[in-house]
Amino acid sequence: MTALPILYSFRRCPYAMRARMAVAVSGVQVELREVVLRDKPPEMLEASPKGTVPVLVLRDGRVLEQSLDIMRWALAQSDPKGWLAHDDQDLVLANDGPFKQALDRYKYPHRYDLADGSAHRDAALLYLGDLNDRLAAAPYLGGAQPAFTDIAIFPFVRQFAATDALWFGALPLPALQNWLSALVGSDLFAAIMTRYPQWKAGDTPVHFP
Known part of the structure; x- marks a missing residue:
């Protein structure tokens, strides 16, 4: 079990953008881990061997590997804008x-x-x-x-x-x-396009949004 769901993301990926926008508007907090695609973290590959972003690792260990699933998951938790x-x-x-x-x-x-x-x-x-x-x-x-x-x-x-x-x-x-x-x-x-450094194991968690 982790304190927050973990979202592996890459700032410029359109699939990751739409996932981050849905998570941000929902207000459901996740730990954001910015990925460099030529240097993918082993933790992400272990959770999702397909090696593409976004990937959401839920607190119970379930893994969502598709951006639309991540959007719908976030909005199922909270959908303030309908x-x-x-x-x-x-x-x-x-x-x-x-x-x-x-x-x-x-x-x-x-x-x-x-x-x-x-x-x-x-x-x-x-x-x-x-x-x-x-x-x-x-x-x-x-x-x-x-x-x-x-x-x-x-x-x-x-x-x-x-x-x-x-x-x-x-x-x-x-x-x-x-x-x-x-x-x-x-x-x-603007809020979901904030630049974050590449995540490495041991880094201080980035809470998003």
């Missing part, structure tokens, strides 16, 4: 599946032996166009305020936009661009 009332699993699955695949090939074409990622960029735009249409009716997918679906998707749209920010900013997707700008500029996002 995020779970808007959990559009079809949109999230489309984000984590076809959109993420297109994003990776657009951003890192050399990893997939592609001359460039333009075809995959265009494929990703179909999903983003659908999001823009949905957001034309309300500032967030969850309505007047962000909710689970927004936060599950947001870090990946941010990554897409940052690949070529000038090009993205010129797209005729004003509702999506406003949504992204609001989330990037939010106090919640």
